[in-house]
Amino acid sequence: MSYVEADALTAEVVAEYLRDNPDFFQDRKELVDRLAINNVEQGAVSLVEVQLKRQRQRIEELEEEITSLMSLAANNDKTFYEFMALQDQVLKCRDFMQVIKAVEQKATELGLKAYVRILSQSGFYQLSDEGYAKFSLNHLNGKDAYLGRLRKTDRQDLFGEQSAPELGSYVVLPLAKQSPIGLLAFSSEDGGHFQPYMDTLFLRHLALVVAHMAETLPWQNDNEPRAQHTSSQ
Incomplete structure (x- = not known):
């Protein structure tokens, strides 16, 4: 040796x-x-x-982590009450168009834009089976939500011709019961607003409520004025 x-x-x-x-x-x-x-x-x-x-x-790293956690907790607390109030409002809706309006209004109040798309619908709120299947395979693949940016092809597959932030960030949640119903999504002009690491607990619960209402409510009551989709454009 x-x-x-x-x-x-x-x-x-x-x-x-x-x-x-x-x-x-x-x-x-x-x-x-x-x-x-x-x-x-x-x-x-x-x-x-x-x-x-x-x-x-x-110690400095731990202090930064604690600061981040406190900030997250504060934001989550605000988000919790905002979405709890929205869920309560959604559960009182008499038709699904009222549900969509409530979601869109809350999104506007939070500085966001909401998108509700249904596979069985035609027209503005229609979700393409082919487009959604492609998005699910590429981005969801069994996950409860997708967070981050969306390419132009993804935005077109999900939202059609509706304007959506090109450089913004998104959270996309499946609406499903026994089988897929559609999707619930929110977008922000801020490209860093929705990040992959974020907790989606409140949004996932909202998606469950919206999916339930989509299955149980009529699309629109006949005795109400025909709904306009002004807040989502």
């Missing part, structure tokens, strides 16, 4: 021993003070300094 191989083996034995005995330096503080680690920015620094720096960095 060469000296190089022996040194490498010895170093590995020492490293393994230190991993198995993390308190080795507890009673050898003079040794800790003598150990030095080369640092590009600071030159040679002691092991204690390295540990303190890492601890400070970790």
Whole structure:
């Protein structure tokens, strides 16, 4: 065995021993003070300094995580009440056009745009079977929601000729019971508003309620004026 191989083996034995005995330096503080680690920015620094720096960095990371979580909790709290109120309103609707209007109105209040598309419908609110199947295969694939940007072909498949933000962000949720019914989607002009990591709990619950109403309500009561789709255009 060469000296190089022996040194490498010895170093590995020492490293393994230190991993198995993390308190080795507890009673050898003079040794800790003598150990030095080369640092590009600071030159040679002691092991204690390295540990303190890492601890400070970790504390800063934790503080940032806590700040982010608090911000998320505050936003979620606001979102929770907004969508709870919307669900209550949706459950009082007498036909599905009222449901669509309620969803669109709430989206407008939140600075968003809403899209409700139904597979069994024709006209403005129609969802193409082929287009939805392609989108589901490419983006949903068993997931509860899609969040992020949409390509032009995806926007056309889902929303037809309705104007949709080219550089915006989207959340798309399937509407389904025993079988697919359609989709519920929201868009923002802000390309970073809907991100893949976001929690969609409230929106998924809203989608369940909307799907239930789509199955149980008539499309539009005959004694009401014919609905216009002004808020979604």
